Amino acid sequence: MSAVGTAARTGTDREPGTSRWTSAGDLRRLVVRALRHEARTPDALIVNIALPVLIMVVFVYVFGGAITTGSSGLTYIDFVVPAVLLMSGGYGAALTAANIATDMTGGMIDRFRTLPVSSWVVPAGHVIASVIRNVVATVIALIAAIALGFRSGATVTEWALVLALVVGYVLALSAIAALWGLFVKSVQAAGALSFIVLFLPYLSDGVVPAETMPSVLRAFAENQPITPMVETLRALLLGLPMGDAGWLTALWLTAGVVISVPVAAVLFRRRTSA
Amino acid sequence: MHDVAIRARGLSKSFGGTPVLTGVDLTVPAGSLLALLGPNGSGKTTTVRILTTLLAADGGTATVGGHDVARESVAVRRTIGLTAQQATVDDLLTGRENLELFGGLYHLGGRAARRRAGELLDRFDLSAAANRRVATYSGGMRRRLDLAASMVAAPRILFLDEPTTGLDPRSRAELWTVIRELLAAGTTILLTTQYLEEADQLADRIAVIDNGRVAADDTPAALKRQVGSERLALRLARAEDVPRAGAALSAGPGDAAGLRLDADAREVTLAGQGPDHLRRTLDVLHRAGIPVEHVDLRTPTLDDVFFELTAAA
Numbered sequence A: 001m002s003a004v005g006t007a008a009r010t011g012t013d014r015e016p017g018t019s020r021w022t023s024a025g026d027l028r029r030l031v032v033r034a035l036r037h038e039a040r041t042p043d044a045l046i047v048n049i050a051l052p053v054l055i056m057v058v059f060v061y062v063f064g065g066a067i068t069t070g071s072s073g074l075t076y077i078d079f080v081v082p083a084v085l086l087m088s089g090g091y092g093a094a095l096t097a098a099n100i101a102t103d104m105t106g107g108m109i110d111r112f113r114t115l116p117v118s119s120w121v122v123p124a125g126h127v128i129a130s131v132i133r134n135v136v137a138t139v140i141a142l143i144a145a146i147a148l149g150f151r152s153g154a155t156v157t158e159w160a161l162v163l164a165l166v167v168g169y170v171l172a173l174s175a176i177a178a179l180w181g182l183f184v185k186s187v188q189a190a191g192a193l194s195f196i197v198l199f200l201p202y203l204s205d206g207v208v209p210a211e212t213m214p215s216v217l218r219a220f221a222e223n224q225p226i227t228p229m230v231e232t233l234r235a236l237l238l239g240l241p242m243g244d245a246g247w248l249t250a251l252w253l254t255a256g257v258v259i260s261v262p263v264a265a266v267l268f269r270r271r272t273s274a
Numbered sequence B: 001m002h003d004v005a006i007r008a009r010g011l012s013k014s015f016g017g018t019p020v021l022t023g024v025d026l027t028v029p030a031g032s033l034l035a036l037l038g039p040n041g042s043g044k045t046t047t048v049r050i051l052t053t054l055l056a057a058d059g060g061t062a063t064v065g066g067h068d069v070a071r072e073s074v075a076v077r078r079t080i081g082l083t084a085q086q087a088t089v090d091d092l093l094t095g096r097e098n099l100e101l102f103g104g105l106y107h108l109g110g111r112a113a114r115r116r117a118g119e120l121l122d123r124f125d126l127s128a129a130a131n132r133r134v135a136t137y138s139g140g141m142r143r144r145l146d147l148a149a150s151m152v153a154a155p156r157i158l159f160l161d162e163p164t165t166g167l168d169p170r171s172r173a174e175l176w177t178v179i180r181e182l183l184a185a186g187t188t189i190l191l192t193t194q195y196l197e198e199a200d201q202l203a204d205r206i207a208v209i210d211n212g213r214v215a216a217d218d219t220p221a222a223l224k225r226q227v228g229s230e231r232l233a234l235r236l237a238r239a240e241d242v243p244r245a246g247a248a249l250s251a252g253p254g255d256a257a258g259l260r261l262d263a264d265a266r267e268v269t270l271a272g273q274g275p276d277h278l279r280r281t282l283d284v285l286h287r288a289g290i291p292v293e294h295v296d297l298r299t300p301t302l303d304d305v306f307f308e309l310t311a312a313a
């Protein structure tokens, strides 16, 4: 038993969990862990990447001819790509809820809590991994869109803003998903968020022009957050007028992060308070 | 101070108004193994969670490794390892990745964490499966990895919550060997179990927990003396004989320690003490004219232990 009983005390002399740098190191370890999870659950990854591509193929080639793009005058693929980009990242970001719920309801959180680390790195690791993965998934969806005929005349600055929007969007959604994953008591309940997030773009101006919807639906579509995001993306990618959409998008995303992060922190503390 | 690794005084805890612990006192000398023995729902896990800083007690105090669990939780965490009842290893990572992750989180440093993971995989006989995902492990392998994960920082004090529940006899024996070796290396261990035999095999002392308090705390030998190493169960032909049998045995020359009567089952049980005792007992009943239908010698169950200890208290 000698090896197990005596080794490895040496490295623990540093004060763990106290310096900002050790916390950053712990966070990095948990991000790597979460990314490994993603890579090893290919079903989620495939849905994440294949779904937007499939949606584009179906909408552009099957329904595309039947859906008018309203007063925008866009071809259907140009019209639908912004919504597809948001669906792609959004679906994956919503999965963060289930990932966090798995750690919280299984025994893992107890293991992490008996380690000398600040346990908030567990949900934070999931959120950061989600942002990384979903930005990549969105880029893949964009490449697929270009392969299917999408064309943009955006400048470098506009592309940078598109990237910022996508990062902000998956960050806000991942934070909301973290909140949800910490609120619910089961992994199944946590998974429900994905469906809502996947559905929301259909009830926006992104897939079918809002002006062609029945009035109740239209009122919802015009006031929900996906619509200004779609309009902002169209303005940046396709040179359409921006109007208020840019500010509204920034407002929604900031609100999403600023509200859900502290609420998630409170929920997390409650779930892990001794 | 140095010779007591774990000390709990009057720990209490309620969940939603239901008291679960009502004053648990425990003392575990450094380098010894205490088995916390109790049936489902008796508060074993709750006690372990309080002692490992995962749960705050409503009342009472506890120190682990000289540190107060409520006020010095980080210091406690650096002293202890926990193998929880529910497996706490990551299914999607390999065995090696799990141990390296935990080593990293103990801030061992990359090379030391890798070396430590390798040592533990060897030690717990998991080297062949080291690079397979834990999802593919058997229950016994997963338990061993869980134990290895608790050992990453070579803790002085180890908490094992029902480490062998659900394992086959061979895996259980293997785990017992590992536990004995840890003990020989000077580790203090608090182990919970539902199996009297396990406590008997491993423990220096056994604390029996019942209804949220420690009903008995003694050496295995002393407890067994109280309960008897086996139970002698006599089923009588007629239920109405049961009280009479009880009276005859209590008065008779045989030793009636641990006598228990169950009229519904027509059963009289007492601590078994070998062939002579069996013969004397049957003689007593024969002389009293009480026909015996069936005789059974069985190892004491937890029920027997509890009945014995709580009835005595």
Ligand SMILES: Nc1ncnc2c1ncn2[C@@H]1O[C@H](COP(=O)(O)OP(=O)(O)OP(=O)(O)O)[C@@H](O)[C@H]1O
Residues within 6 Å of the ligand: B015, B016, B020, B038, B039, B040, B041, B042, B043, B044, B045, B046, B047, B085, B194
């Ligand atoms: N978080 C909780 N909320 C409500 N009740 C709880 C909670 N944790 C434990 N309990 C209750 O406390 C009691 C003791 O539970 P505990 O898990 O400590 O028992 P145990 O001795 O470990 O049992 P087992 O052998 O089944 O593991 C049980 O009745 C259980 O339902």
Ligand SMILES: [Mg+2]
Residues within 6 Å of the ligand: B044, B045, B046, B085, B161, B162
């Ligand atoms: Mg338990």
